[in-house]
Amino acid sequence: MDPDFLNAFTQPSTPDQFLTADVIAKGEKRKLIKPTSSNNPKLEELKLFLTEWINRTLKEEHIVIKSLEEDLYDGLVLHHLLENLGSLRLDVEKIALTEKKQRKKLSVILEVVAKCLQLEENQLKWSVESILAKDLLSTLHLLVAIAKHFEPTLALPPNVQVETITIEVTSVGLKTSNAVEYITENKENIEAQSKDDAFDELFSCDPDKLDAVKKFSDGVILLLLIGQLEGYFLNLRNFFLTPASTMEMLHNVNLALELLAEGGLLNFPVNSEDIVNGDPKAIMRILYCLYSKYRTKEA
Incomplete structure (x- = not known):
């Protein structure tokens, strides 16, 4: 088993590290950014770029975010962002305080995103559950897709890739697989x-x-x-x-x-x-x- 994976269960948790096994249901798969990529300069550049882009876009609404996964999980910022970029009117509450309402709000928002981007379900690199769980990889994929669709001339940092690990809980224990995944397009x-x-x-x-x-x-x-x-x-x-x-x-x-x-x-x-x-x-x-x-x- 990958030593980085084992270390993640003994070190202090951060938003970029793995979820513990007890929150992953049997038969479920989770793809996460490995700790070895958490300090990747290109990844940090993309996170900063997207943060500044959102703050710039929502400046007139006095919305300021500091953490992508922490500030976007409940759907509030995504709601304002889509309304601002696409002049969309979403039939959901602006503020959802309970997890049930947040899940419902995210479901509506992500359904609208999929329709705007003309993506089938099997093409989506995010889900209601992953955004709600503050998953950085899913959040980045979602924001990059929104940015490319609504502001195609936006100069996103190219060639941003991360090492990922897919975790699956099976009847005999944890099954893992490693891969390298591009978040923004490979310029070459x-x-x-x-x-x-x-x-x-x-x-x-x-x-x-x-x-x-x-x-x-x-x-x-x-x-x-x-x-x-x-x-x-x-x-x-x-x-x-x-x-x-x-x-x-x-x-x-x-x-x-x-x-x-x-x-x-x-x-x-x-x-x-x-x-x-x-x-x-x-x-x-x-x-x-x-x-x-x-x-x-x-x-």
């Missing part, structure tokens, strides 16, 4: 998607002019280009200068991909068969890796 994935979109646009505009990239499909020109740019000589015994079969072409392409990966130029998976089959998009992405590194260097 976004940039990769943007490149994909750019390539799609390029090919739809004038696909005929891109037939020339198929000359790289046997790997020969690609290997020579890599050697020239990276400044080393490729022994002719290591590849086929005039490949006569698909197998020899695959050998050349695989060697080229290995060289790119070793040089830190390839940061996404590539199917060598796509290159050999002359897939223009696959070839262009490989060439773009080289272009990105050497475009600023003098000829």
